[in-house]
Amino acid sequence: MADAPHSFDRAINLTSVDVAPGRARYDGEITADYQNKIGPFGGVGAALLAQGMQQSVGEGPELISITADFLTGMTEDPIEVSAICHRVGKSTEFWAASIKQGDAPSPALRATGVFSKRRDTLEWTEGEMPDAPPPQDCERFQPPRTWGERIEIRPALNTDFFNSDSTRNALWVRFAKDRPLDPIGLVCLADTPTPRVFFTAKRFVPLSTVSMSVYLHASAEDYSNVGADYVFIDAYAGRGGGGFYDQHARIWSRSGKLLATTQQMVWYKAEK
Known part of the structure; x- marks a missing residue:
């Protein structure tokens, strides 16, 4: 018997409604598992936007950056996630997504995302991870x-x-x-x-x-x-x-x- 989906995967599950090259629309549900004081936890809202764009991009390009704006709190009503591609370059794709609920005149959340295929290049990191007790001691x-x-x-x-x-x-x-x-x-x-x-x-x-x-x-x-x-x-x-x-x-x-x-x-x- 297959394991049940993780609660986070249930929370970001989106069903395709209308998908075409460069744009897509999905339906989703707000689960009770990640609720905050008003609506779902913000990290889950941003993740829903990222998921909508990632599903639209398809296999290959990875999420490089996302900026999410929280215009208003979400309710427990079903959601509609729309994604649209603004440009496909040689190495990057630029997408935008939004979440609407019911008859609201404006989105509850919106985001822009950049996707790309990572390459083998020069690599460096500025600074180091701070010293801290291990998690089991916290x-x-x-x-x-x-x-x-x-x-x-x-x-x-x-x-x-x-x-x-x-x-x-x-x-x-x-x-x-x-x-x-x-x-x-x-x-x-x-x-x-x-x-x-x-x-x-x-x-x-x-x-x-x-x-x-x-x-x-x-x-x-x-x-x-x-x-x-x-x-x-x-x-x-x-x-x-x-x-x-x-x-x-x-x-x-x-x-x-x-x-x-x-x-x-x-x-x-x-x-x-």
């Missing part, structure tokens, strides 16, 4: 939403965000129930760091990610080597003010390979 932190049950988070550095003089911290993350890492999963996990404003406000405050970019560096060999193991996310904020702050993070394999870099702009509400 206590699990579980956000009080269903997505926190499906994604295992173990803070490793600067773990007490209510008593910190810096927004920089690090955590070990992986999908619960042993799901192997791939580009779509990496996009999702990029949204797991604790909101940076908590470190400065010393309390929970209302917030919402408005835009997230993920730049994927991992090769097929890197994904294979990680398997279902933890990845290490080192995150910090550059500046907050005027109701918005940025977040920057690097995602490493346990062996010290840089898998992705990611940035966010986040809206927040906190008095001085």
Whole structure:
């Protein structure tokens, strides 16, 4: 008997409705497994957009980067994912995708993505993965939403965000129930760091990610080597003010390979 699909694969499952060269439309469902305070966890929303573009691209080109904008919260209603190709070059393809629900006049989420076939070229990495306790020595932190049950988070550095003089911290993350890492999963996990404003406000405050970019560096060999193991996310904020702050993070394999870099702009509400 075949194993049941992982909860994350169920959450990003899309059914083809209308597919033609350079464009596609899919139907999907919002599952209860990755719900946040309002709608699904943002990482899953970005992953749905990435999945829609990846299915449209087909075999060969890999996701190199994605920028997702969160226009409004999603409901539990079915979704429609549309993808369109803006240009196919010699080595890169440029796509856009959006998610709509019901009769809403505008998308709930939108994204642009770049796809390419990786080549054997000069390679380097600036900086090194920080020293940190291994995940088995770090206590699990579980956000009080269903997505926190499906994604295992173990803070490793600067773990007490209510008593910190810096927004920089690090955590070990992986999908619960042993799901192997791939580009779509990496996009999702990029949204797991604790909101940076908590470190400065010393309390929970209302917030919402408005835009997230993920730049994927991992090769097929890197994904294979990680398997279902933890990845290490080192995150910090550059500046907050005027109701918005940025977040920057690097995602490493346990062996010290840089898998992705990611940035966010986040809206927040906190008095001085």
